[in-house]
Amino acid sequence: MHYFAYRNDELYCEDVPLARIAAEVGTPAYVYSRRTLVHHARVFRQAFPEALICFAVKANSNISILHTLAQEGIGADIVSGGELFRARRAGVEPENIVFAGVGKREDEIAAALKQDIFMFNVESIEELNLIQRVAQELNTTARIALRVNPDVDAKTHPYISTGLRENKFGISMDSALMDYHYAHRLSHIQVQGIHCHIGSQLTTIEPFIDAFKIIRALALELIASGIDIRYLDMGGGLGITYEREKPPLPMELAHAMAPLMEDLPCTLILEPGRAIAGNTGVFLTQVLYTKQTEEKRFIVVDGAMNDLARPSLYGSFHDIRPVQLNTSGEEPVKVDIVGPICESSDFFARERLMPACHHGDILAIMSAGAYGFTMSSNYNSRPRAVEVLVDDDQYRIIRRRETLEDLIQHEELPQ
Ligand SMILES: Cc1ncc(COP(=O)(O)O)c(C=O)c1O
Ligand SMILES: N[C@@H](CCCC[NH3+])C(=O)O
8 A cells, every 4th residue: 555646637645746846855856655654564563463573774774764664663674884873873772673684794793782783694604703703802692593595486586586595695504403503502692593585576475485484494493402593584575566566465474474383482573675665655757858769769857777776777667657647638658768877777667658748747756665765876976866755745855965065075186
């Protein structure tokens, strides 16, 4: 469910017309719906009332978004010291923070230990040894899960599939028992869980359940051998509708998992990112030019791949809608919607049938609330877009547009 809809030919976010926001804050702009965000958080909490839900900060790391989720009882799944900093600044309690990632640096591990986060999701034995050493130096104990790689095909885009043997993530199932017993013997490590995340934008339930069966069997084996596994962290990965996908709802996942949880003395942890944030946001961009070549018709907009990288990076589909419907009766046309960046991969849509667009029109690129702003860059020296949070009939800027001065603030001229 989301709160973006047309009323009288105008696209609204909650009770605010998107055209008004574009006119007042300019474009390109990310616009999020608070109501949608809160609704999605509650849907997860209702589906998994006993679970610890940790929002994957990489999906959307704006501190207002994290704060809103924290107020709904949602923690944070972090992958860097930067995300730890953001989560804490947003008011996420350390006991609701889990830390994954194959390349945690020593300073990041130390910062997380000092904050006493809930759990490290450890991805290699070398990392485990480093956490043990840092914990010893800080005279503390690190609570950990080992991230295991169940070798399950998530049937998603290969770049965002993470649970296959060939992927860099986690430890192999073959050595899991041995690795757990090794971790169990370390003086400053407290083994408390198993972690697994097989990929993102999953649109069927089966790979998730296949992985869960493998994790469940491992948990039972570890418990029988004297290792106190209390938490099963199944990562994130639930997909959303970008086009016509029909991904499972959190409640369907909960029902499918429930029988497999019954005899386990474990609490579930989930790390949804996209399913919570994806459809809470749109990216607004303005049409600069239209241009007809012998081959094609192009719509050149003021947003680009540096603002929203998904189409250029994965060839992802995002629905694109005019914020004001064209009522002139002009026929829809097939167009490429492209940005100003000097790369042919700088597109938002190709060969897309769109209502006729003209200079000055505002387009909303839908489903941009996850992996949108967080993956943006300053490529082509383009300042990052403004971010706005709508709340009923009002909106607030939650990150101001970067200025040209911001672009060079960390640079020095030679003396
Ligand atoms: C370890 C981990 N947890 C959670 C997520 C969030 O995934 P999603 O946004 O698909 O829910 C990811 C990214 O795929 C991840 O790598
Ligand atoms: N960045 C990806 C998702 C990556 C998930 C991270 N583990 C996307 O935009 O779809």
